[in-house]
Amino acid sequence: MRNVIDQVPKSLAIMGGTFDPIHYGHLVTAEAVRYEFNIDQVLFMPTGHPPHKSQExxxxxxxxxxxxxxxxxxxxxxxxxxxxxxxxxITYTIDTIKDLIRIYGENVELYFITGADALSHIFTWKDAEELLKMCTFVAVTRPEYHKEELIEKVEIIRNYYQSKIHFLEVPALSISSTNIRERVKKGMPIKYLLPESVENYIYKFKLYL
Incomplete structure (x- = not known):
């Protein structure tokens, strides 16, 4: 297991998600954000008990x-x-951000990667106004996504709260964990949708059957 504080980064991007399973869409997104904003480290954060999803x-x-x-x-x-x-x-994003500031120090520049559609509903999140001031948000979308209305909504949030929000299109987001789970259940191939190591893990532990 790697230690997240072996070397303190100057900039850190948080890639949250259920990762059920993690796939190339997640990895390409993380690398695109890292490159675009010259970020030292991307920290993948598997969710524990998210408030917006059923644990079942x-x-x-x-x-x-x-x-x-x-x-x-x-x-x-x-x-x-x-x-x-x-x-x-229940795990809330703002608690995670506060923990990371405590771990890495107040000088670390934090980025939070999220789907643009999720960001448009940020006021359903715990302490959203405080959260918007604590880190830079990167809202990722698929190229074919009809996002004009979404961008307008997020622009209002950005301007009103003086928050840092950037948009980034990522083609690989067309891959979905839901589709991968359905393909496994139906006995269809999932090769090239996710790393081979993850594919082998899924079959070894008979996940999603």
Whole structure:
């Protein structure tokens, strides 16, 4: 297991998600954001008990964590955190951001990667106004996504709260964890949708059957 604080980065991007399973869409997105904003390290944060998802349909956190470790192992700029999966109770983004500031120090520049559609509903998140002031948001979208109305909505949020929000199109976001799970259940191939190490892990532990 890699230690997330072996070397304190000057800039850190948080890539949160259930990662059920993690796939190339997640990895390409993380690398695109890292390159675009010249970020030192991307920290993948598998969710523990997210408030907006039913726990009944989410694979056990240890499987999701280990698949994420396998998927990111070959990229020296990627790391994985257990912060949320080890936290008891519902996990909220603002608690995670506060923990990371405590761990890395107040001088670290934090970026939070999220889907643009999720960002448009940020006021359903806990302490959203405070959160918008604590880090830079990178809202990622698919190229074919009809985002004009979404961009307008996010622009209002950005201007009103003087928050840092950037948009980034990522073609690989067309891959989805939902589709991968459905393909496994139907006995269809998932090769080239996710790293081979994650594919082997899914079959070894008979996930999504």
């Amino acid at each position: 349909n989410i694979t056990h956190s240890e499987h999701r964590y280990l698949m994420t470790v396998l998927a990111t192992a070959t990229n020296s700029h990627f790391n994985v955190s257990r912060l949320e999966i080890d936290r008891k109770g």
